[in-house]
């Protein structure tokens with residue numbers, strides 16, 4: 296579970312990039328975080344993951360305060376950032392072992408997870424190659440596998456489907472659903488409205504740092520008395536505010 300209470304962040308001390316937001320992402324749900332460029336999605340995700348400190352408010356991950364107990368809180372989640380261009384000099388397998396070492400995943404368990412995940416994402420044959428030789432989609436996949444290697448209960452993904460081929464995108468969506476159905480939390484940001492429409496149990500729409508809406512798609516549709524696509528609703532909601 297992720298609990299965000301009265302969280303505010305300003306970069307310049309004048310305007311708030313995130314403005315007093317409240318969100319609870321429950322166990323067992325896939326939660327989509329939607330907003331236009333500059334709306335405040337990445338800033339929010341950076342605060343949830345402890346990369347940035349909020350100015351005000353609290354963020355709890357499975358009940359643990361990310362600001363007060365960062366190490367303990369960081370063990371609760373796996374974070375897939377929007378740019379997968381990291382550790383390029385390492386071979387895929389070296390990166391995965393590095394991640395497994397950080398999270399102290401026992402040897403037998405990591406071997407099994409690496410095999411299962413790399414086969415599922417069809418990247419097993421490339422694990423001996425350096426990440427710098429990988430395509431964008433392959434880099435995305437290796438980062439996802441690295442994040443999942445310690446089997447975190449909370450998944451946080453920033454624009455996770457961009458760059459993935461349709462098959463890998465399908466597999467990741469399937470894994471997100473399985474993870475949520477097993478009673479875990481999946482939180483991801485997206486611009487791809489159709490993805491949110493198909494995948495999410497609930498969504499939040501953020502604009503200029505404020506939450507415009509939080510709830511299920513049915514609630515959204517009822518609320519604005521529209522039965523059209525989420526894209527239309529989304530555009531209307533963001534334009535009318």
Ligand SMILES: Nc1ncnc2c1ncn2[C@@H]1O[C@H](COP(=O)(O)OP(=O)(O)OP(=O)(O)O)[C@@H](O)[C@H]1O
Nearest residue numbers: 306307312313330331332333334335336337338339
């Ligand atoms: N490091 C920074 N320094 C100053 N301002 C920033 C910084 N990062 C973001 N901002 C500003 O904070 C606001 C929210 O940006 P943020 O990156 O959180 O939005 P976003 O919804 O993730 O957008 P995108 O979809 O483009 O990634 C924007 O006005 C942005 O210009």
